Amino acid sequence: MATSPSPSPSPSPTSSITHLHIKKPSSLDTKQWSISTLECQKVQKALETHGFFLVKYHDDQEHDQDECSDLMHETFSSMHQLFNLPSETKLKNSSLTPYYTYVHTTVYETLAVVNSSSSSGQLLSFTQLMWPHGNQKFYETMTRMSGKLIELSKIILCMLCKSYGVLGKTELDHSAADYEATMDALFRMMKYSAPLNNNNDDSDGDDDEDGEPVLTLTPHTDKNFVTVLCQNEVDGLMFKSRDGEWVTVNPSPGSFIVLAGDALRVWSNGRIHAPLHKVMMKGKKDRLSFGMFICPKGDKVVEVFDEFVDEEEEQPALFKPFIFLDYLHYALENAFRADTLLDSFACINSV
Numbered sequence: 001m002a003t004s005p006s007p008s009p010s011p012s013p014t015s016s017i018t019h020l021h022i023k024k025p026s027s028l029d030t031k032q033w034s035i036s037t038l039e040c041q042k043v044q045k046a047l048e049t050h051g052f053f054l055v056k057y058h059d060d061q062e063h064d065q066d067e068c069s070d071l072m073h074e075t076f077s078s079m080h081q082l083f084n085l086p087s088e089t090k091l092k093n094s095s096l097t098p099y100y101t102y103v104h105t106t107v108y109e110t111l112a113v114v115n116s117s118s119s120s121g122q123l124l125s126f127t128q129l130m131w132p133h134g135n136q137k138f139y140e141t142m143t144r145m146s147g148k149l150i151e152l153s154k155i156i157l158c159m160l161c162k163s164y165g166v167l168g169k170t171e172l173d174h175s176a177a178d179y180e181a182t183m184d185a186l187f188r189m190m191k192y193s194a195p196l197n198n199n200n201d202d203s204d205g206d207d208d209e210d211g212e213p214v215l216t217l218t219p220h221t222d223k224n225f226v227t228v229l230c231q232n233e234v235d236g237l238m239f240k241s242r243d244g245e246w247v248t249v250n251p252s253p254g255s256f257i258v259l260a261g262d263a264l265r266v267w268s269n270g271r272i273h274a275p276l277h278k279v280m281m282k283g284k285k286d287r288l289s290f291g292m293f294i295c296p297k298g299d300k301v302v303e304v305f306d307e308f309v310d311e312e313e314e315q316p317a318l319f320k321p322f323i324f325l326d327y328l329h330y331a332l333e334n335a336f337r338a339d340t341l342l343d344s345f346a347c348i349n350s351v
């Protein structure tokens with residue numbers, strides 16, 4: 001495993017965004033890891049300071065970053081096929097759990113597959129639901145990509161645990177005996193329509209950046225532990241910094257965006273920042289993105305990890321324990337208070 005900061009930062013509001021480069025360790029068994037604490041501390045610092053960072057990730061089979069980029073391109077072309085299916089087909093992707101289901105507005109669509117690892121069979125069922133006659137290419141591409149995202153999210157959570165010195169002691173470590181019984185890996189695919197897509201003809205010579213930005217995904221925090229996102233070449237994702245400024249993220253091709261959600265903020269007793277983020281679109285190109293949302297299972301209790309509480313040292317728990325599914329329902333009903341959602345739901349001293 002090796003991580004390295006990006007080359008010299010430019011003097012822009014985005015200059016403090018952390019860029020890491022992670023190579024898959026030879027073993028996912030954390031007892032055999034040789035990851036330096038310094039690298040793990042970069043993950044902790046980025047999540048505490050900004051709540052997100054950018055990362056390039058490749059495994060042993062990928063001799064260079066291009067192969068990861070190829071898989072990203074294949075994923076986006078499979079997603080084009082998926083979103084082009086008739087609405088009545090996509091509506092079959094339903095679930096009673098909020099966020100685990102097909103959602104569509106005039107400008108935004110998302111489909112979800114829960115526990116999309118190759119062993120679960122869920123991606124196969126999803127593919128058969130969407131294409132009753134089969135779509136092997138879609139199935140294989142999504143299996144490879146979601147496997148990579150699950151792997152990366154496990155590595156990131158373990159790097160964080162290692163940095164805090166709690167590896168092996170918490171359910172966030174994937175080697176915990178009950179990890180699979182505790183966590184859901186929710187793979188979601190998103191499409192944002194271009195505001196100017198009534199005129200997709202580029203023959204007027206204008207570039208695609210014209211027009212005023214339009215809000216296509218409202219500001220929110222993610223509710224889960226950690227999210228790993230990837231977008232096509234169309235930017236639009238913005239994060240609200242701790243000092244209240246909206247910062248656009250322009251990941252370089254082949255990069256993933258990692259962000260912390262509310263469950264991680266609770267687990268860390270408020271040390272980790274779960275940033276508000278939104279999507280603003282302009283131009284004539286649709287935006288596609290996909291992400292792996294690592295969530296507590298619906299019936300699991302989200303609570304502050306013991307190691308971060310010390311009543312005598314004036315570090316009391318800041319949040320009450322809660323059932324994750326209760327929080328998802330509360331979030332749906334209270335979306336208007338996105339910036340204070342967790343505090344109003346679970347903060348012990350909230351007013």
Ligand SMILES: O=C(O)CCC(=O)C(=O)O
Nearest residue numbers: 190222229231237277289
């Ligand atoms: O599409 C993106 O880049 C962000 C998606 C997102 O924030 C979400 O689905 O929670």
Ligand SMILES: [Fe+2]
Nearest residue numbers: 220221222277
């Ligand atoms: Fe989000």
